[in-house]
Amino acid sequence: MDALKERVRTSRLLGQDEYLVLHGGGNTSVKIDGILWVKGSGWDLGTIEEGGFAPVRMDALLGIAQKEMISDSELVRLQKDGMTDKAAPAPSIEAVVHAIIPYKFVDHTHADAVVTVSNTPNGRELIQKIYGDKVVVVDYVMPGFILSKAIAEAVKGREWSEIEGIVLLNHGIFSFDEDGEVSYQKMLSLVKKAADYLEQNAKIDVKSEISERTKEALSGEISTLRGCDVGIEAIDTVGAKTFASLDNLEAILSGGPLTPEHVIRTKPRAVSLEEGREAECVKAYADWYNGYFEANNDGTKIILDKAPRWGVVKGKGVFVAAKDEKEAKILKDIISHTIDAMLRAVKLGGWKSLNERDIFAIEYWELEQAKLKK
Ligand SMILES: [Zn+2]
Known part of the structure; x- marks a missing residue:
């Protein structure tokens, strides 16, 4: 039998x-x-x-x-x-x-x-x-x-x-x-x-409310910072909309990536901003990135670009900032999962992944740099 x-x-x-x-x-x-x-x-x-x-x-x-x-x-x-x-x-x-x-x-x-x-x-x-x-x-x-x-x-x-x-x-x-x-x-x-x-054909989408004007402004600021044309794409998921409306966004966003290797795609954290303040928020991000680099560089590393790969427009939505379609797809996948993880972790008390030093070690690890160059 x-x-x-x-x-x-x-x-x-x-x-x-x-x-x-x-x-x-x-x-x-x-x-x-x-x-x-x-x-x-x-x-x-x-x-x-x-x-x-x-x-x-x-x-x-x-x-x-x-x-x-x-x-x-x-x-x-x-x-x-x-x-x-x-x-x-x-x-x-x-x-x-x-x-x-x-x-x-x-x-x-x-x-x-x-x-x-x-x-x-x-x-x-x-x-x-x-x-x-x-x-x-x-x-x-x-x-x-x-x-x-x-x-x-x-x-x-x-x-x-x-x-x-x-x-x-x-x-x-x-x-x-x-x-x-x-x-x-x-x-x-x-x-x-x-x-x-x-x-x-039937995704349950929740359209982001990030305005076209904000997307254009972000595209301009981030393109300049990155040194190439960058397009802004919103993530239209229930999770993204919920995430953008959280009270304690800054604390969550400073908590690090989902898993260390994501950092080479996503940068250590997102830019967060309010509509109408795109330029100063992107500049503040670049300043923060500079500080992060200086604090962790042992004197042998060369700084990468300071442009954010994703961000949150408070109350409106989440976006990715990508140089081409392929990067946009990768970022959207990673960030969608990251947001869902963060939302759940918050329910368990908060989001706290790796510390900056360990994240830096991956972002500036020569083997990771080599992967990106491929
Ligand atoms: Zn049946």
């Missing part, structure tokens, strides 16, 4: 991911020697054990699948009749669906990303655009017998070997394979496709 053990293992992995199922949702099965072991009702995938699976004869289930129409209570009775161990929990109402999918392992979840895309006015088209024709898309019907009919109808005339999964609109998704781990991985990669689509 190694297959049942494997079934328990990957069922738990699915059940412990709240982006896939919540509180007892979803179901899984494995076919072993003519028996379908399917999640028993009342069991939660995240904590299921071997005893949580109901053993039902495949011939009984495939017999039910051949019927024209039966009621839910009839389905429950027939499924129960097919059980090889009457003391086991009652099989999931989806047992027939699991039986007609001709693979050893079948996984079913209600993945947030998939149902999110599906629950939109153009849900079917979007799902088909994301998955192409490798995934069968089935219109919503009640779970149970009718769903098994709808799936059988949808796959008619198609080769199962060419089907990677089944999306049930407004409900969830199925993956399947002869191998338990592969079926689990297929679920993850199918869900990731929907999640990537949402990430690209």
Whole structure:
């Protein structure tokens, strides 16, 4: 019964991911020697054990699948009749669906990303655009017998070997394979496709309120300081907006980078400013950077440019100051993570990473300098 053990293992992995199922949702099965072991009702995938699976004869289930129409209570009775161990929990109402999918392992979840895309006015088209024709898309019907009919109808005339999964609109998704781990991985990669689509097309943005005038002023001041053209891009995330509104910004910003190696991209700290005072705030930053260099230089280092790579316009938003698109992308990624880390650390009492001396040692470390020059 190694297959049942494997079934328990990957069922738990699915059940412990709240982006896939919540509180007892979803179901899984494995076919072993003519028996379908399917999640028993009342069991939660995240904590299921071997005893949580109901053993039902495949011939009984495939017999039910051949019927024209039966009621839910009839389905429950027939499924129960097919059980090889009457003391086991009652099989999931989806047992027939699991039986007609001709693979050893079948996984079913209600993945947030998939149902999110599906629950939109153009849900079917979007799902088909994301998955192409490798995934069968089935219109919503009640779970149970009718769903098994709808799936059988949808796959008619198609080769199962060419089907990677089944999306049930407004409900969830199925993956399947002869191998338990592969079926689990297929679920993850199918869900990731929907999640990537949402990430690209439906980010929950909060527009920064940094004005164009401030961006222009900052671009001018920071370009001069850095000695090349620098563009200003706002970070439009909930975190960035929340961060810009914190009371104790100066204390947090002086607390250092997320991890030391970031310093070669980000400089030791951000510039903070108020709208209308761009020039003096950027100058104050350069003065601070000079002081930082003087205090830590052992006399052998040559000062780098004094231009900030990111900053906060109080109450308005967070921005990065980058010389090209590539740098802007890197800075946005690092700063988005840094801000989220800082916001959480503040809840634990404050932000305090490395001291200036250790940060300086990395920023002016010859090996780090060499990496930048590449
Ligand atoms: Zn379901």
